[in-house]
Amino acid sequence: MPPSEAAVAPEAEPLVVRRPLPHDSAPRHVTGAATYIDDIREPAGLVHLAPGYAPIARGRITALDLDAVRSAPGVVDVITAADLPGPNDISPKLIGDDPAITDGPVRFYGQVAFIVVATTRDAARRAAKRARFTTVAEPPVIDVDQASDHVLPDYSFVRGNAQTAIDRAGRRLEGSFRIGGQEHFYLEGQIAMAVPGEAGEMLVYSSTQHPSEVQHVVAHALNLPSSAVTVEIRRMGGGFGGKESQATQWAVLAAIAAWKTGRPAKFRLDRDDDMIMTGKRHDFRCDYSVGIDGEGVLSGVDVVFSARCGHSEDLSLGVVDRTMFHADNSYFYPECRVTARRLRTNTVSNTAFRGFGGPQGMLFAERMMDHIAYTLGRDPLDVRKANFYREGRDRTPFGQQVTDNILAELIGDLETRSDYRARREAIAAFNAGSRILKRGLALTPVKFGISFTLMPLNQAGALVHLYRDGSIHLNHGGTEMGQGLFTKVAMVVAEEFGVSADAVRITATSTDKVPNTSPTAASSGTDLNAMAAVAACGAIKDRLYDFIAEKWKVGRDKVAFREGQVFIGNQSMSLGALANEAYLNRVHLSAAGHYKTPVISWNRDKAEGRPFFYFAYGAACSEVLVDTMTGEMKVERVDVLHDVGKSLNPAIDIGQIEGGFVQGMGWLTTEELVWDKEGRLRTHAPSTYKIPAASDIPENFKVELYESAGNREATIWRSKAVGEPPLMLGISVFCAIVNAIASLRPGIMPALDAPATPEAIMRAVRATTAGEG
Amino acid sequence: MADLPEPLPVQSAAPEAAEASIIGLTLNGVTRVVPLDDPRVTLLDLLRERLGLSGAKKGCDRGQCGACTVLLDGRRVNACLVLAVTLDGAAVETIEGLGGGGALHPLQAAFVEHDALQCGFCTPGQIMSALGLLAEEGNDPDPERIRAGMSGNLCRCGAHPAIVAAIRAVIGAGDRSEMPE
Ligand code: FES
Ligand code: FES
Numbered sequence: 001m002p003p004s005e006a007a008v009a010p011e012a013e014p015l016v017v018r019r020p021l022p023h024d025s026a027p028r029h030v031t032g033a034a035t036y037i038d039d040i041r042e043p044a045g046l047v048h049l050a051p052g053y054a055p056i057a058r059g060r061i062t063a064l065d066l067d068a069v070r071s072a073p074g075v076v077d078v079i080t081a082a083d084l085p086g087p088n089d090i091s092p093k094l095i096g097d098d099p100a101i102t103d104g105p106v107r108f109y110g111q112v113a114f115i116v117v118a119t120t121r122d123a124a125r126r127a128a129k130r131a132r133f134t135t136v137a138e139p140p141v142i143d144v145d146q147a148s149d150h151v152l153p154d155y156s157f158v159r160g161n162a163q164t165a166i167d168r169a170g171r172r173l174e175g176s177f178r179i180g181g182q183e184h185f186y187l188e189g190q191i192a193m194a195v196p197g198e199a200g201e202m203l204v205y206s207s208t209q210h211p212s213e214v215q216h217v218v219a220h221a222l223n224l225p226s227s228a229v230t231v232e233i234r235r236m237g238g239g240f241g242g243k244e245s246q247a248t249q250w251a252v253l254a255a256i257a258a259w260k261t262g263r264p265a266k267f268r269l270d271r272d273d274d275m276i277m278t279g280k281r282h283d284f285r286c287d288y289s290v291g292i293d294g295e296g297v298l299s300g301v302d303v304v305f306s307a308r309c310g311h312s313e314d315l316s317l318g319v320v321d322r323t324m325f326h327a328d329n330s331y332f333y334p335e336c337r338v339t340a341r342r343l344r345t346n347t348v349s350n351t352a353f354r355g356f357g358g359p360q361g362m363l364f365a366e367r368m369m370d371h372i373a374y375t376l377g378r379d380p381l382d383v384r385k386a387n388f389y390r391e392g393r394d395r396t397p398f399g400q401q402v403t404d405n406i407l408a409e410l411i412g413d414l415e416t417r418s419d420y421r422a423r424r425e426a427i428a429a430f431n432a433g434s435r436i437l438k439r440g441l442a443l444t445p446v447k448f449g450i451s452f453t454l455m456p457l458n459q460a461g462a463l464v465h466l467y468r469d470g471s472i473h474l475n476h477g478g479t480e481m482g483q484g485l486f487t488k489v490a491m492v493v494a495e496e497f498g499v500s501a502d503a504v505r506i507t508a509t510s511t512d513k514v515p516n517t518s519p520t521a522a523s524s525g526t527d528l529n530a531m532a533a534v535a536a537c538g539a540i541k542d543r544l545y546d547f548i549a550e551k552w553k554v555g556r557d558k559v560a561f562r563e564g565q566v567f568i569g570n571q572s573m574s575l576g577a578l579a580n581e582a583y584l585n586r587v588h589l590s591a592a593g594h595y596k597t598p599v600i601s602w603n604r605d606k607a608e609g610r611p612f613f614y615f616a617y618g619a620a621c622s623e624v625l626v627d628t629m630t631g632e633m634k635v636e637r638v639d640v641l642h643d644v645g646k647s648l649n650p651a652i653d654i655g656q657i658e659g660g661f662v663q664g665m666g667w668l669t670t671e672e673l674v675w676d677k678e679g680r681l682r683t684h685a686p687s688t689y690k691i692p693a694a695s696d697i698p699e700n701f702k703v704e705l706y707e708s709a710g711n712r713e714a715t716i717w718r719s720k721a722v723g724e725p726p727l728m729l730g731i732s733v734f735c736a737i738v739n740a741i742a743s744l745r746p747g748i749m750p751a752l753d754a755p756a757t758p759e760a761i762m763r764a765v766r767a768t769t770a771g772e773g
Numbered sequence: 774m775a776d777l778p779e780p781l782p783v784q785s786a787a788p789e790a791a792e793a794s795i796i797g798l799t800l801n802g803v804t805r806v807v808p809l810d811d812p813r814v815t816l817l818d819l820l821r822e823r824l825g826l827s828g829a830k831k832g833c834d835r836g837q838c839g840a841c842t843v844l845l846d847g848r849r850v851n852a853c854l855v856l857a858v859t860l861d862g863a864a865v866e867t868i869e870g871l872g873g874g875g876a877l878h879p880l881q882a883a884f885v886e887h888d889a890l891q892c893g894f895c896t897p898g899q900i901m902s903a904l905g906l907l908a909e910e911g912n913d914p915d916p917e918r919i920r921a922g923m924s925g926n927l928c929r930c931g932a933h934p935a936i937v938a939a940i941r942a943v944i945g946a947g948d949r950s951e952m953p954e
Binding site for chain 1: 821831835881892935936
């Protein structure tokens with residue numbers, strides 16, 4: 001079913017979409033009435049789960065004595081690998097490299113070895129501590145520098161011969177730096193509740209971005225057909241990628257406990273366990289060499305990304321591919337080789353995190369621009385501009401042509417709005433007169449490809465019912481985690497039927513309403529699900545148009561759905577009256593819609609195709625103040641200009657941009673993950689892992705939407721995806737810190753690793769002052 | 774305010790620790806008598822698991838995120854750090870007690886108006902914390918004070934600029950000029 005003309009026609013005059021409506025759940029969030037899984041009134045007989053794990057990162061459990069666990073007060077059952085009814089596998093692709101419960105081998109510190117089932121959560125947690133392990137430990141492989149085993153083969157994008165191009169170039173630069181990981185710290189931790197039904201059925205409430213995958217893996221683990229398992233989620237208290245593949249394990253274990261005890265079972269991870277047992281953003285070592293001319297224009301780029309993937313594959317294929325897809329950010333690499341190594345370590349399996357590897361690739365590109373600029377003594381913004389994609393220099397390393405070159409205009413606009421040049425001079429003057437405190441300024445771009453690079457995921461389904469009273473029920477495969485997806489899709493449906501947004505009933509995502517869904521990820525939630533919803537609305541409206549033509553002899557061009565009314569020729573009636581009339585005449589008022597992204601293709605083996613439907617753009621200009629005696633840093637001003645095409649809801653989009661920026665800033669400044677030599681995560685609580693707080697947000701923080709003529713591709717109401725791209729605006733803070741440090745000694749590229757904690761800043765300050773780039 | 778459900782029958786998983794006691798407290802203006810079988814129960818668990826008030830959220834259960842913020846005798850506390858047995862005679866206000874007669878409290882309305890939430894999980898805690906902050910700071914609109922005073926309430930969605938704007942709007946001192954029409 002093709003989407004309606006109006007929804008993709010930029011000239012249509014909408015009544016509901018484009019308005020800054022509040023989040024649909026806002027009235028319930030502010031009264032505490034919005035229900036998360038832990039708030040669902042507990043069913044009678046509910047049991048609670050707690051995990052147990054061996055105190056080693058690598059080796060074997062040779063004996064596990066659980067007698068004291070079983071005899072602890074309140075314990076109902078204890079589950080080990082031997083008790084599992086089906087395959088012991090929670091890996092997303094069911095490739096058998098990630099057990100739900102280990103049956104002996106230990107591959108990271110925190111790997112689940114058994115599960116306690118008890119009448120209260122407290123009892124389960126206390127009992128879990130009574131286990132006695134006998135283990136044989138081996139020295140764990142923690143860092144990429146120690147690692148030699150790979151979770152996947154190396155993979156490269158190659159164009160021309162990067163090394164000859166670099167050798168031929170006037171100047172060659174080399175560098176190596178570290179890019180840190182990131183803990184999701186969704187405020188609502190991982191949670192699932194499984195309720196057994198009749199005939200082996202299982203209903204699972206799971207805080208997941210991917211209900212279909214949870215359904216699939218639960219069915220597999222219980223030896224059930226998928227049709228016996230229903231997974232439902234109304235909302236998550238944050239996801240950020242951390243609940244794309246890694247919500248599955250807890251849902252599977254809750255379902256197994258429910259299956260084994262015959263009672264409803266809830267598994268809510270304690271915050272520390274959540275941080276220890278679930279994967280994070282991939283961290284990298286990045287090694288590069290580039291060839292440039294005297295102006296800093298690139299002729300060749302050769303970069304190797306070494307990713308810490310953890311103990312299993314999880315989503316490392318797609319995540320690290322996206323690092324490669326964004327290793328160019330916005331710059332043309334005439335000849336290049338972009339390589340990724342995916343290393344296996346004895347750490348938790350790293351996973352999706354907003355940007356899905358893209359931010360790490362992009363940080364490299366910006367780091368390289370800075371390296372060129374400080375080496376040549378040019379303004380970094382000028383070096384960036386000199387390397388932008390433009391006509392004739394518009395092929396990405398993976399072959400896709402960049403056709404909508406709006407970045408130069410957007411950057412120019414922000415340069416003016418942020419008063420970049422004048423501030424650059426003022427900062428130079430300030431730094432010349434200030435020995436310890438140094439200011440830095442950076443304006444960096446974002447170009448982010450929209451579409452799943454795993455092609456089958458670029459589809460979505462929706463289900464719409466029109467009832468006899470004119471009320472509308474909406475369901476689709478996307479999940480709500482705060483990004484405002486449900487609001488946006490409801491607005492689009494309201495627009496189709498000419499009713500107000502609150503006349504559309506938004507319902508929980510559920511695998512029994514819309515099957516075979518994709519994860520809500522890759523920023524694609526609205527692009528895909530709103531289009532599917534429009535298709536469903538279109539099917540119902542087509543039947544109504546036919547009915548109207550038959551009954552009143554009025555053609556569809558004389559019918560309009562507006563303001564709760566249906567205008568038919570010169571008459572009108574309420575939507576409810578029409579729906580009832582249609583029902584009485586046996587018209588089907590329910591429809592399932594489906595959408596698949598057009599145009600895209602990607603052949604990974606050949607590394608060719610057009611993986612992205614379009615690019616979303618943005619830019620940020622950040623100013624920081626760095627104390628070069630202590631490494632302390634303060635973000636003083638931020639200006640953002642971001643491209644959301646023609647916004648579906650500017651209030652929600654601005655919130656996404658602000659939030660994305662803050663999360664990106666946290667990733668590159670305060671958020672540091674530390675594992676010790678034994679493989680234990682030392683930063684497993686909010687006291688040691690510092691995400692940005694209100695006081696870290698610059699007072700002078702201005703976010704504006706780029707005035708766009710609309711997405712050139714036929715997306716929903718010509719909007720652009722907004723979930724992930726703004727995270728990478730935070731790179732401007734990192735580059736501003738580099739800029740402040742670079743003022744200490746001209747000609748030297750500060751060797752700053754991410755995150756730029758005070759310690760990292762001090763290391764870079766000392767190296768720069770000593771003349772070591 | 775809505776009728777509160779009766780306390781759920783209390784089951785103890787740790788009978789050896791049980792020491793039955795009864796506390797009387799004022800909860801959102803209503804006097805409640807609550808039997809407690811376990812001295813380790815926190816105010817947060819009392820609210821969420823025994824009194825059916827799930828507005829205060831459990832983000833960390835160790836006093837580090839602020840999602841469970843409520844007012845205790847008018848001052849903001851992390852409910853996960855307060856033992857219920859210590860509350861005999863205390864007055865507790867939770868998000869469920871805010872507003873009245875179907876109308877939102879001005880802070881609640883400002884949070885909606887300013888889009889001061891995304892996933893919403895931190896929101897009840899933010900609002901209760903803001904209420905406590907306003908009581909502590911009076912009508913001081915200094916945004917720096919608001920930012921510092923709200924720093925104990927984490928928001929992973931990064932809604933802070935809007936949260937600060939909403940609080941300032943209630944003080945009557947500012948607005949979010951950058952909000953699009
Ligand atoms: S749950 Fe109480 S502070 Fe986090
Ligand atoms: S709105 Fe999600 S944590 Fe604050």
